[in-house]
Amino acid sequence: MTDIWEPHAPAAPSATGGLRPLYAEGLDLRVSGAGTARAVADGVVEVTVEATPVADGDVRIEWRVPCVDATALWTPEPRGTGWLPAAWSAPRRTGIAAGAPIAALVGTGDVAICAFAAERPDVLAGAGVVEETGEFRFWAQAPGRLTVRIDTSRRHFARCLAGLAEWWGTAHRADVPEAARRPAYSTWYAMHQDVSQKAVEAQAALGKELGLDVIIVDDGWMTADRTRGYGHCGDWEPVSLPDTAAHVRRVHELGVQYMLWYALPFIGKNSAAFERIGRYALADAGPMGAVVADPRYPEVREFLVGRLARAVEEWGMDGLKVDFVDWFARADAPEPGPGADCASVDEGVERLLAELRRRITAAHPDAMIEHRQPYVSPALWPYVTMIRATDCPLSPQENRQRTIDVRLAAGPVPVHADMLTWHPVEPPEQIACHLINVLFAVPQVSVDLAALRPEQREALAFWLGVFRAHADTLQLGELRPARPDLGYPMVTATGPDTVAVARYAALPVDAGGDRWRTLLVANADADPDVRLTGGSGTAEAVVQDARGRVVRQGEVELGRDGAVVAVPRGGLLTLRRA
Incomplete structure (x- = not known):
């Protein structure tokens, strides 16, 4: 496979030399070899190209979209999300032992301007802003034959990525034992x-008492x-x-x-x-x-x-x-x-x-x-x-971003956090925040459990209990992370009748919709005032602090103007309605 990369060069004509246009609605699409494009869903196109007898063995698919309202390029690699690279940036080489051939250009409102995945694992893929035109160029190449799916449906980027992972799942099945989803x-x-x-x-022995199986x-x-x-x-x-x-x-x-x-x-x-x-x-x-x-x-x-x-x-x-x-x-x-x-x-x-x-x-x-x-x-x-998630000791934000990034591309496979560790004098509120930052993954803990102070132990036991009680929603619910360009300051998972929200910044929480009987709001921000928007009627509210102690309870009136509930840092708000 031949790398095509000219550092700091413009989007040179040589990059598209030998490629021919291929019609696909809404895409400026070019391919080498014999190519086909077919619509598989609204806004989703599957493109296949095969080498011709005169080709050098590599085939290439390249397409461009207007780079309008774009905020980030998402990839599943460590530190791979949160910026827009230039078209001349080094491509990503994926294979069975490293990376995954998937990416998404994310725009305002967390929509996917364009997301794509390749069917085979061994792909050289490039993505970046074309300085001369203001477009965003994607390309992928591989030996012999290559199929990619391109999604320009402008749905939430997590939903687009889930659809691409589901497509992968038709070829790659995973058997997951129950214990793989238990805290460790x-x-x-x-x-x-x-x-x-x-x-x-x-x-x-100590871990088992706390809920580490x-x-x-x-x-x-x-x-x-x-x-x-x-x-x-x-x-x-x-x-x-x-x-x-x-x-x-x-x-x-x-x-x-x-x-x-x-x-x-x-x-x-x-x-x-x-x-x-x-x-x-x-x-x-x-x-x-x-x-x-x-x-x-x-x-x-x-x-x-x-x-x-x-x-x-x-x-x-x-x-x-x-x-x-x-x-x-x-x-x-x-x-x-x-x-x-x-x-x-x-x-x-x-x-x-x-x-x-x-x-x-x-x-x-x-x-x-x-x-x-x-x-x-x-x-x-x-x-x-x-x-x-790859190693990031004592880095809660990094652990959050890495676990979410991996989850978006992991399909049916459980995602585990990097091991949680902390200084011996860490307050229980910060221990709780470590756990909230990986709320949508399986936690692993790596501290001397015998040295925990009582309040640290309470925080750990409480939040491990939350993981276990709501595992179906947290791990298997529909995942909606917000603002990849800001490191996911809020993440939501929706199950059959439970919605779980983790709040890492002072952002309002949408309490609307009819999909929840239980709404969980985990607060990892220093601002305790959780503003609930949307919804109507009343809900029973219970607020617990970082150690699981109930600090307030009663009815909350949901409405257009929003209700504000004080939830301490590291704490949990639970709303229930009939």
Whole structure:
């Protein structure tokens, strides 16, 4: 696949040279090769182009829309949303191990001026403002054959993205066990590499009391080294968790499910595995102290799958946290040598993950697998049960934006927050705000639960209870985030009879419509005055503070002029009507 990118150059004629116009209502559309365009819904066009015998193997689809009232370009990559790039900006290369071929140009009122997705995962895609014309240009290219869906229906951008993800779902099915949607405890920020059986079992017991049904043991279990490197990855022997099966049984007796971390691609230079398969290196991971294994070789895939599957098959684990998959996509792959059976790294990665999923679900049908942003491709849905936002410790706004971005492209797969952590003297109001910022994801918590002060514990228990009680609405309801250009200062999820709103700025809350019997308003802003607009009649109101204590209750009159209800920072307003 050939990159087409000229930094700081204009939208050069060469970028459209060799492309021919293709009719599609409302679009300035051009394609290479033999192309077709058909309407699949109002404002939604599906375009397919195939290489011709004289082409160089790549096909390209390019289209432009007027850049009028535009506010942001949305993508699912970390820090990918909130600005309008220039047409000469570097394109995004997506593949099975990194990114997802989807984007949306968002306009005033949160409408999608234009959203698109590609059917295949391995796409080079560009998007940006054409300085000479004031248009916004999109293009996508891939080898051989390419199909994209382009949505100019001007619906809410989240609804357009949901429709594109649903289209993906016809080709990529995901099986999600119930436990993948339950709040979890992670050892990473709380312990880093200093894990032990005693510490894990203690946190699992405390977490279960608070509503954390899963524990994820991160780095450190496979080595006595505590220098934070990856030189000991690859052997995956439970150095810090001896008699592992008995230890896992004790955690299970607490009613907690157990997942174990693996840095899948890394073969540490200090490991015995390096002597065995280190010669099959896709790339050197440099300061990581490891090489990236080349999944194009069956010997490599067999070794990695065998090492990881032991956790479920022999030790009784309930799943795996599979980390660093995106490193497979970071290197320019050398030509494969004798013994390789895959033409591309992507093909090798897919075979590796498919075999891993097959092995562990054969031993445990509800086994879980966690992946992490940025490897969010829909082609991975059959091999994953949860996707976590990439690391952003102690950054509530970043965690909010990343979880919402991933959710908009994750289809049926649960999205987990990056692990929540905080300073030991953090007030309960701020702990509540950490949780409210990831209200529409599955929370993971990573602090020493034994060191929590009573008021911190109350805040954590209260909000975990909200997550659990309203999981169907928060995780499966129709998601409507507002203002991606401002980092989503308000997010709404609508279920069959419950609407949940999280307020991160002093914005009014729409209490209108007839879809709710229960309206939840979580306030993460310092301004306590929550103004309710729309609606009519009365509703019973209960206001709780960050610790779940009721601070006021009574009837609220809903009306055109709006009612104002004082909700403390970190608190929750619950409205109920007949």
